[in-house]
Amino acid sequence: MREPLRTLRSHAMVLPVANIDTDQIVPARFLTTTSREGLGQHAFADWRGAPESAFADTRAASAQILIAGDNFGCGSSREHAPWALLDFGFRAVVSSSFADIFHNNALKNGLLPVTIAPDVHSRLLATQWPQLTIDVTQSVCQWDEVRAPYPIDTYEQDCLLQGRDDFDQLLARLPEIEAFEEARR
Amino acid sequence: MSKPQTMLDKIWAAHEVTTVGEGGPAVLYVDLHLVHEVTSPQAFTELRHRGQTVRCPGRTIATMDHATPTTKPRADGSWPELQPGAEQQLATLTSNCDQAGIQLFGVGSPERGIVHVIGPELGAVQPGMTVVCGDSHTSTHGAFGALAFGIGTTEVAHVMATQSLLQRRPRAMAIELHGIPGPHTTAKDLALAVLRKLGMHGGTGHVFEFRGAAVRALDMAGRMTLCNMSIEGGARAGMVAPDETTFAYLAGRARAPKGAAFNAAIAEWRNLSTDADATFDRSIDVDVGGLCPQITYGTNPGMVVDIDENVPEPTDDDAADALRYMNVAANEPLLGRPIDVVFIGSCTNGRLEDLRAAANVLEQRKVANGVRTLIVPGSVAVQRAAEDEGLGDTFRAAGAEWAEPGCSLCLAMNGDKVGSGKYALSTSNRNFRGRQGEGSRTFLASPTTAAAAAVTGCITDPRELLSQS
Numbered sequence: 015m016r017e018p019l020r021t022l023r024s025h026a027m028v029l030p031v032a033n034i035d036t037d038q039i040v041p042a043r044f045l046t047t048t049s050r051e052g053l054g055q056h057a058f059a060d061w062r063g064a065p066e067s068a069f070a071d072t073r074a075a076s077a078q079i080l081i082a083g084d085n086f087g088c089g090s091s092r093e094h095a096p097w098a099l100l101d102f103g104f105r106a107v108v109s110s111s112f113a114d115i116f117h118n119n120a121l122k123n124g125l126l127p128v129t130i131a132p133d134v135h136s137r138l139l140a141t142q143w144p145q146l147t148i149d150v151t152q153s154v155c156q157w158d159e160v161r162a163p164y165p166i167d168t169y170e171q172d173c174l175l176q177g178r179d180d181f182d183q184l185l186a187r188l189p190e191i192e193a194f195e196e197a198r199r
Numbered sequence: 200m201s202k203p204q205t206m207l208d209k210i211w212a213a214h215e216v217t218t219v220g221e222g223g224p225a226v227l228y229v230d231l232h233l234v235h236e237v238t239s240p241q242a243f244t245e246l247r248h249r250g251q252t253v254r255c256p257g258r259t260i261a262t263m264d265h266a267t268p269t270t271k272p273r274a275d276g277s278w279p280e281l282q283p284g285a286e287q288q289l290a291t292l293t294s295n296c297d298q299a300g301i302q303l304f305g306v307g308s309p310e311r312g313i314v315h316v317i318g319p320e321l322g323a324v325q326p327g328m329t330v331v332c333g334d335s336h337t338s339t340h341g342a343f344g345a346l347a348f349g350i351g352t353t354e355v356a357h358v359m360a361t362q363s364l365l366q367r368r369p370r371a372m373a374i375e376l377h378g379i380p381g382p383h384t385t386a387k388d389l390a391l392a393v394l395r396k397l398g399m400h401g402g403t404g405h406v407f408e409f410r411g412a413a414v415r416a417l418d419m420a421g422r423m424t425l426c427n428m429s430i431e432g433g434a435r436a437g438m439v440a441p442d443e444t445t446f447a448y449l450a451g452r453a454r455a456p457k458g459a460a461f462n463a464a465i466a467e468w469r470n471l472s473t474d475a476d477a478t479f480d481r482s483i484d485v486d487v488g489g490l491c492p493q494i495t496y497g498t499n500p501g502m503v504v505d506i507d508e509n510v511p512e513p514t515d516d517d518a519a520d521a522l523r524y525m526n527v528a529a530n531e532p533l534l535g536r537p538i539d540v541v542f543i544g545s546c547t548n549g550r551l552e553d554l555r556a557a558a559n560v561l562e563q564r565k566v567a568n569g570v571r572t573l574i575v576p577g578s579v580a581v582q583r584a585a586e587d588e589g590l591g592d593t594f595r596a597a598g599a600e601w602a603e604p605g606c607s608l609c610l611a612m613n614g615d616k617v618g619s620g621k622y623a624l625s626t627s628n629r630n631f632r633g634r635q636g637e638g639s640r641t642f643l644a645s646p647t648t649a650a651a652a653a654v655t656g657c658i659t660d661p662r663e664l665l666s667q668s
Contacts, residue, residue, distance in 0.1 A: 032517045033399060033499055037631045042612040046266055046284030048240035048291045050352075060633050083517070085400040088433065088499075089629060090610070091335040092238065093351035114369075114403055114435050115335060119351035167367065169223045180353075181249065183219055184361045187226050191363050194216045194228055 016124045018177035022105050022148040024078035027068050029061075030139040032083035036116060039087070039095040053094055054101030071143070079146050081108045081138055086127075087116025096120045106148055108155060110135040121170050122180065128155050130162045150174055203474035206438055207371040207406050210346040210471070214329045216363060224365040230328040232358045233314045234261040234301065236285075236292040237612075238333030242356035243295040251360040253299035258362060260323055261296050261303040263289055264313045266613050269575055269602035276306045282614050299359075312578020312604045315339040315546035319423065320580050322452025326441035326468040331358060336546045336628065337436075338429040342422035343449075344441035344471050346406070349430065369406045369435065370480035376411035378488020383661045385556060386421030387548055387626065387645035389413060390428040391493035395503035396485050402434030405481065408473060409439050413487050419448040420552035427547045428628055431500040440472040492661055495630045495643040496533055497521035502630075506648060506660050507534060524632055525640050533642070533658045539621040541572040541599075541653040542635070543646050545609040548626035549577030551584050553646040558590040560650035560661060561597040567656030572599035573615065575607040599653065611636040624652040 044056040062069040080099065086109040087095060096119050099107065106126040120127045128148060130138070138144065138157070147156045150171065155162045173179065204212075216226040232255075239261070246252065253259060266285040272278050281289075289306070296303035304311040310321065315336050318324045324340045330347035331337060333355045340347035350364065357364055374393060407429045409422075417425065422439045429437030439445075446465050449455040456464045492506040498521040504511065512529045513519040522529060527536070543549075543557050557574065566572045574594050576582035582604055585591055594601040608615045609627035611634065617623040619638025626649050630641035642658065651661035 031520075032515075035499075035629070035631045037610075037629070037634050041633060041637070042610040043282075043637075045237050045612055046282050046288055048244075048284075048288055050241045060637060085403075085433070088399060089335065089430075089631060091333060091337075091349035091351055093241075093333075093353060096351075111400065111403065113400065113433060115349055115351065115430075119353065122351060122353040167224075169219065180365050181245075181357060181360070184226065184357050184363055184365060185251075187217060187219070187363070188361060190217045191226065191228065191361055195362075 016177040019174045025143045026079035026081045026146045027077040029082045033085045035089035036092050036095040040098040050097045053098035057098040057102040078105045080104045084110045086112050088113040091115045093119045096123045096125045100125050128164045134162045203477035205371045205473045205477045224367050226363050227366045229358050231330045232259045233332035235314050236263050236288045237265040238352050240291045241352045245356040253359045255362045256300040259301045261301050262314050265606045267605040269607045272306050309579050313546045316577035322455035327471050335430045339423045339427040341426040341436050341438035348435040372405040373479040373482040374407050374409050375484045376413040376487050380487050380490040384490050385645040386424040388493040390425050391503045394501045397432045399499045399501035400433035402432040405434045407434045407437040420550040441468045492648045498632050536658045538624045538652045540617045540623040541649050542608040542625040543649050544575030545627040547628045548646050551581050554585050554590050557646040557650040558593040562593050564654045566598040566653045570656045572653040574599050575602045576604045578604050624649050
């Protein structure tokens with residue numbers, strides 16, 4: 015069980031760059047670990063040094079939402095990417111699209127990927143440190159007077175709202191899995 | 200008459216155990232689980248935490264590839280140049296596999312190699328299977344007419360415990376390659392041509408099925424190269440229908456069926472192809488008639504040009520940023536640009552056929568002064584076969600580094616690095632910023648094009664080099 019996620023209200027860090035790959039989120043040189051803990055210090059390791067970087071802002075440490083360009087999380091399947099984002103303090107990422115494997119890995123860890131329409135997304139990318147409210151029960155992302163609904167798989171939404179993960183679901187199906195194996199013999 | 204089906208439909212239907220509730224995801228059975236040192240330790244920890252064990256060790260194969268050095272191991276099997284943390288990672292995999300009863304191809308094993316090279320070499324990957332691994336380039340195995348895709352570490356634990364995954368069915372996308380490519384053009388050039396047309400996320404949510412005469416003409420190594428880069432177009436999986444080329448590759452391999460069982464398997468495998476009247480969710484056509492060698496110029500694998508073409512004018516901020524990072528100018532040629540490092544290897548292009556293509560260029564030639572040329576076989580089996588054929592001698596005589604098998608400079612986590620600000624011409628799959636070490640700049644191309652650059656020290660059209668005797 016995880017902490018259920020119903021509403022999230024936070025200022026958001028904006029990285030207006032498209033195609034942010036998982037090598038940017040956590041470079042491969044930090045993958046020689048056997049733990050999932052402590053990866054937040056390496057999140058965006060090669061971006062953080064720049065003085066104009068959003069990470070240099072005092073608001074970075076307390077931001078729970080990341081807004082990024084299209085096709086976020088492309089590339090490697092490393093789950094270290096969502097682990098690093100969560101450990102840094104993010105609970106949701108907002109973009110106009112996500113790479114499949116990252117999207118999946120994020121949900122498995124309770125990091126909410128929020129896919130909003132491209133026109134709303136480009137307006138949001140032009141802002142700085144906006145205050146956002148994400149209502150998971152309604153699947154709506156709000157800021158100022160804008161109300162942007164986002165699509166979510168109802169099964170995944172349920173998992174987030176109840177703090178439930180897939181593992182128990184799969185274990186509960188073991189009798190059917192055994193029967194399947196038996197039938198294939 | 201049953202409804203015509205795609206290959207994806209058929210494999211999916213044969214592995215769908217059940218669905219979770221009304222409208223929930225499917226429970227998809229996994230035939231083969233490939234494991235390596237980087238994305239598995241946290242999964243084994245999770246299993247222990249939940250009091251679970253590996254349910255089907257016989258359906259699981261483990262190897263060491265990502266963090267292993269390309270220098271020779273010591274006589275006792277240990278490595279002299281491990282990165283911090285890597286030693287523990289390798290030791291953890293060894294003890295986890297021992298405890299779980301998983302066959303591990305570790306240091307010193309003649310079957311060790313990159314996970315996506317050894318799975319096929321062993322004959323473990325077969326048509327119609329579902330194959331997963333905690334690595335995005337698992338798409339490689341679709342070359343056999345398998346549904347093969349990368350998963351995260353949480354899902355690695357799911358497969359270990361239940362041999363199954365919760366999955367939504369992806370959409371099927373036909374990629375039809377038309378025409379016959381030109382000379383000195385390889386499967387890598389086909390892959391780059393597809394990415395050029397599709398962009399780096401045109402395939403999101405889909406499984407590719409590569410079709411057409413140019414695909415049928417490829418050997419298994421070429422089909423693996425093509426399917427390998429499906430993920431670079433956003434598709435988790437790519438497939439090629441099995442045919443005589445596939446069956447000939449599998450015949451006699453350690454884990455492939457033998458004798459009458461093999462013939463029976465072939466009869467079943469023939470039924471996997473997409474039915475003639477089946478419809479795909481999406482289809483695209485790519486004209487590869489007379490295709491010339493392809494190369495990337497930017498910081499994602501969709502930024503591709505013909506090798507003798509000028510860098511295109513950027514159409515958005517991201518493309519402009521990519522040119523700045525690469526320090527290349529629009530409307531200028533790539534030909535003649537100096538290269539610091541040439542890397543030939545990886546799960547994309549580290550097979551024997553790739554090394555033959557490189558050796559064909561390096562034979563009787565020398566690597567240019569000041570260019571580091573690192574040639575890394577995809578597995579110990581590839582390394583030995585290359586030595587037996589004399590390719591190792593060719594590489595050494597040319598002045599290249601002929602190294603120990605592994606992922607190496609593809610992702611630069613084993614200590615091999617290009618260097619900040621330096622340029623690599625690489626046969627790997629990703630040209631992301633810093634992918635080959637902090638500050639590295641990468642051009643992606645085929646082994647033939649990479650070897651030509653090694654000889655001249657700059658980006659070179661292999662057709663020109665090879666026409667000079």
